[in-house]
Amino acid sequence: MGAEFDASRIDETIHGRLRLGIMALLSAASSATFAEIKQKTGASDGNLSVHLRKLEDAGYVSVEKSFVDRKPQTRAALTEAGRKAWLAYLDELRMLLGEAPEN
8 A cells, every 4th residue: 555545635525425425416517406416315305405504614515595486496506616626535536546636
C-alpha cells in the first residue's frame, strides 16, 4: 500500500449513503425534484429533507421552492462548489484504489 493512502481525506458530507446517492443523481442531471430524488433513492420525506439540508448548508446543493399547478415543488441542483466537491470526492476514491485521478 502506497504512502498516499489516506481515507481521512474523503469528504464526509458527501460520503453518507443517501448524500452520496443525491450527489450522484444530481451530477448526472441539471436538477431534480424532491419527488424524483425520493423515488430514485428510496428515502423517506423526513430523511431526504435532512440530507438535502446538510448538502445545502455545505454549499453543495441549491434548493428552490416554487408552485407548479398550484402545488408546492422543491427542486435541487448541484452548485458549482458541489460539482467541484463531487469531482474531488471521486478523485479521492480513485487515489484510495491506487488509480490516477482523472482531473
